[in-house]
Amino acid sequence: MNVALVGCGNIAERYAARIVESEPLELVGATDLLPERADAIAGRFGGTPYRSLDALLADDRVDAVVNLTAPQAHATVTAAALEAGRHVHTEKPVALSYGEARELAELARRRDVRLSCAPATFLGEALQTVWKLVREDAIGRVRVAYAEANWGRIESWHPAPETLYAAGPLVDVGIYPLTALTAMFGPVRRVSAYGTMVQPERMTKHGTPFRLETPDFTVAVLELDGDVVVRVTATFWVGPGKQRGIELHGERASLYVAAWAESDARVESSDDGEAYTRVPLVRHPYPGIDWSTALVDLAAAVEEGRPHRASAEHAAHVVEVMNAIDSSGRNGASVEVTSTFELPAPMEWAR
């Protein structure tokens, strides 16, 4: 599958590096509103530096667009690529509002192309191991999950943090455990949330002040279809110190995964909820985050005529959940969630 990147900022090099290493993928080019960024990616990893999205979409060699723009541009770029008959893999979130997300999923269906959506870290070895243990009833029926997305003050490392702060930590990092937990247990039906701005005045690492308009601290309680209660925390203030990863509490035992992004995260289990012992992963893991996993699955799914695992319907559901959390956090009332999606298939090697 010939892929081209749209958006060549902070994350683009990590995607490009994995795309050029991955057998079924070919990097044919890249574009960015800042042309020197596309030149840099093409210079380092190969392909054509296109001067615009239109120029990229005019190249018949491009089978799939990888949307790595800022969250606020995702929906427009994805819609243009789908309209042009291209498959799309988009970074998260697929769109900022559920209405837009659902329209994109429908547009992909109408145009008979695929829309694959990050985060797809539930396809990595650590979360696939946890999910397999849950399916095999290793800890009994899971009733409670705790998920931590404490991501710290990202202006300390990100060169342009403003667009990520505008989206907020729930949308930027809370989305990882939300996607993983709904992949395992199914859709959310109701949310109750609290959000606040712990530190509204911030400064980029280049010394430019900016002011937050989205909570930098959110706690939400979610009721899932299968009677699982989830408590998720997302913040851009507290760092990922001791409270990190995901805990699953079943009727007989508990499971812990130390991170929801890295494929090689530590997985542990406990019979008494106090002493945890390490669990071996289902296979030797990729070290860290493999940014090509969802794209490789997309290429194989198209080839084999089966659904791809990081589906647009699932991503749209997660956007509805995040919109509901935002609304509940603002007005204090619990909010119902109505959308649904087909659960993804586990990876072949983790069945």
Ligand SMILES: NC(=O)c1ccc[n+]([C@@H]2O[C@H](COP(=O)([O-])OP(=O)(O)OC[C@H]3O[C@@H](n4cnc5c(N)ncnc54)[C@H](O)[C@@H]3O)[C@@H](O)[C@H]2O)c1
């Ligand atoms: N940086 C990370 O560690 C990281 C990790 C995982 C996911 N992501 C996701 O990846 C996406 C990009 O994040 P980033 O950190 O690289 O952001 P960034 O701001 O560094 O880069 C975004 C790039 O997109 C370009 N752009 C914006 N609108 C565009 C448009 N309409 N057409 C073409 N180019 C456009 C910008 O000029 C910029 O170069 C976000 O959705 C983010 O959530 C980032």
